[in-house]
Amino acid sequence: MALNSLSSPSNYFQKTLRLSPKSTKATRSSPMVSMTSTLSSTYTEVSTHKKPFRPPHEVEDQIIHSMPSEKMEIFKSLDNWAEQNILTHLKPVESSWQPQDFLPSPASSEFYEQVEELRKRAKEIPDDYYVCLVGDLITEEALPTYQTMLNTFDGVRDETGASLTSWAIWTRGWTAEENRHGDLLKQYLYLCGRVDMRQIEKTIQYLIGCGMYIKTENSPYKGYIYTSFQERATYISHGNTARHAKHYGDQKLAQICGTIAADEKRHEAAYSKIVEKLFELDPDGAVIAFADMMKNKITMPAHLMFDGRDQRLFQHFSAVAQRLGVYSAKDYADIMEFLVRRWKVESLVGLSDEGRKAQDFVCRLVPRYRKLEERAQGRAKQGFSTVRFSWIFDREVQV
Numbered sequence: 258m259a260l261n262s263l264s265s266p267s268n269y270f271q272k273t274l275r276l277s278p279k280s281t282k283a284t285r286s287s288p289m290v291s292m293t294s295t296l297s298s299t300y301t302e303v304s305t306h307k308k309p310f311r312p313p314h315e316v317e318d319q320i321i322h323s324m325p326s327e328k329m330e331i332f333k334s335l336d337n338w339a340e341q342n343i344l345t346h347l348k349p350v351e352s353s354w355q356p357q358d359f360l361p362s363p364a365s366s367e368f369y370e371q372v373e374e375l376r377k378r379a380k381e382i383p384d385d386y387y388v389c390l391v392g393d394l395i396t397e398e399a400l401p402t403y404q405t406m407l408n409t410f411d412g413v414r415d416e417t418g419a420s421l422t423s424w425a426i427w428t429r430g431w432t433a434e435e436n437r438h439g440d441l442l443k444q445y446l447y448l449c450g451r452v453d454m455r456q457i458e459k460t461i462q463y464l465i466g467c468g469m470y471i472k473t474e475n476s477p478y479k480g481y482i483y484t485s486f487q488e489r490a491t492y493i494s495h496g497n498t499a500r501h502a503k504h505y506g507d508q509k510l511a512q513i514c515g516t517i518a519a520d521e522k523r524h525e526a527a528y529s530k531i532v533e534k535l536f537e538l539d540p541d542g543a544v545i546a547f548a549d550m551m552k553n554k555i556t557m558p559a560h561l562m563f564d565g566r567d568q569r570l571f572q573h574f575s576a577v578a579q580r581l582g583v584y585s586a587k588d589y590a591d592i593m594e595f596l597v598r599r600w601k602v603e604s605l606v607g608l609s610d611e612g613r614k615a616q617d618f619v620c621r622l623v624p625r626y627r628k629l630e631e632r633a634q635g636r637a638k639q640g641f642s643t644v645r646f647s648w649i650f651d652r653e654v655q656v
Contacts, residue, residue, distance in 0.1 A: 312467040313568075314561040322411060323474035329412035331538060332424065332477055338534065339423035346527035347430040356441035359513050361448070372448055378507040379449035384649050386501055387451050389583045390514075391648045392574040393494060394446060396559040397439035397517075398461045402469050403558060404432045407484075410477040431524060438517045445513060456647040460564040467561035472553045478546035481531045486555045488525035489592050492518050494584045501581065533600055540605050541612040547602070548615035551593070551622055564647045573644045576656035579633065580641070586633040590626035597623065 361371035407428045408414040415425035446452050473479040499514035535543040562571045578584045597603065603620050605612075641655040 310466070312561075313463060313563045313565075314467045316468075316470040316561075319470060320472070320474045324411055324476035324478060326411075328476075328478070328539075328542065331535070332412035335534065336423045339427065339531075342530060342534075343427050343527050344423055344430070346523055346530075347427070347434065350433075353434070354437070354516060356437055356444055359441060359509065359516070360444055375445075375448055375509070376450050378509070379451050382451070382502070382505045382507060382510075384451075384646075384652050385577050385581055385654045386498070386505070387446075387649055388574060388577045388646050388654055389494075389501075389581060390442065390498055391446065391452055391457055392559065392562075392578065393491075393498060394439060394442040395457065395460050395464060395562060396491070396557070397435070397442060399464045399469075399558060400432060400435055400439060402465055403435070404428060406469060406471070406473070407431075407480070409475050410473070410480045411475045413477045427527070431527075434520060434524070438520065441513060441517070445510065452648055453650050456564055460562055460570070460648070463563040463565065464559060464561060467563065469556075469558050469561060471556050471558070472550070476546065478532075478535060478542060479550050481528050481535070482547055482550050483555060485525060485529040485532050485596060486550075486592055487558065488521050488528055489595065490555075490557070490584065490588065492521035492525055493588050493592070494578070495521060497581075497583045501583070529596070529599055536600050536602075536605070540607070541609050543600075544602060544605060544608065544612050544619065545615045547596075547600075548618045551619060555589075566647055567644075573646070573656050577654055580655065586626070586630040590623060590630055593626055594623045 361368050361375065365371065413422075413424035413428075415422075415428055417425075420426075443457075446457070447454055471483055473483055495514050495518035499511045499518060502508075502514055503511035532543065532547075535546075557571075559574075560571050562574070564570055567573060575584075579586065597619060602616060605616055608616060643653040644656045645651045645653050
């Protein structure tokens with residue numbers, strides 16, 4: 258989750274190459290053709306939709322495969338390094354936490370009493386907090402999109418679905434660990450009784466159907482810079498929801514959010530380590546990719562969210578998160594400052610002219626973001642408007 262708001266997808270994504278869909282045809286020897294031919298005499302197609310499905314938010318113009326092919330050799334050469342340095346950030350399943358560790362056990366004779374206690378604690382938490390928690394859940398639940406995105410990166414994708422390259426093993430392992438986050442938050446929210454689960458489920462379906470466009474252009478340079486930033490953002494966000502839950506007296510919810518935050522922190526360490534290695538091997542390419550990503554701004558993965566009603570749902574959700582301090586303009590600037598320091602961008606030497614320009618651009622960004630942070634705080638003091646969120650039964654919340 259984040260602050261980057263979109264006035265509209267068509268306005269936000271500019272100056273890119275338009276894609277045209279490609280079609281494929283099955284041959285006579287195709288198993289698909291032979292199978293359908295055996296069913297044709299008994300199968301009658303039933304049309305339940307008069308119009309083909311179209312996502313409510315569409316990104317019409319996109320850039321793909323911008324990384325030079327020779328750069329892919331870097332990632333192939335790093336497979337052994339990734340095994341020793343990245344796969345170690347994944348935990349064995351048998352020693353990993355599971356959602357049921359934090360929830361009432363349906364097999365327990367005290368299940369109903371435990372649920373009642375959970376619901377009692379939930380009543381003490383205000384609606385705006387639940388807007389942030391639901392937004393976090395929806396972001397986590399769009400995990401199929403994120404695995405798909407990682408597998409678009411040239412040189413590191415899982416080519417078979419069960420590839421044994423270190424990059425593919427990481428992607429599947431990371432996805433498996435992340436999958437628990439949405440499971441845990443969704444089960445908690447189902448039990449708490451404070452939110453409209455059907456509207457939440459609709460929002461998740463809409464979001465996965467819309468996908469995401471984060472301008473990584475199939476490049477693992479840009480992709481891993483994005484994930485480094487994004488994992489730190491989710492670490493901060495979940496950490497702040499944990500802090501708020503503790504303030505409202507719900508220690509169990511604070512534990513849930515804090516546990517998820519710890520996972521995000523561990524994943525951030527892995528992704529930022531990959532980019533650190535790229536800065537070591539190819540400082541010019543790494544800093545240029547970093548500058549490109551920051552010029553486009555880090556668009557958060559749920560930026561196309563929609564609940565069937567509010568076309569500006571992501572902006573409204575982000576505004577609530579900003580007001581509560583769950584994720585703010587200050588956090589965005591802090592992350593940028595952290596990564597510049599983590600990757601030692603200011604001390605890079607031996608760069609090309611383009612690389613030096615990129616280095617200068619990146620290093621000048623943090624002071625600019627601090628000024629934007631001050632402006633955001635100034636606007637916040639001018640007063641708030643209210644928005645109805647379907648996630649909480651159309652109750653109004655300040656934005």
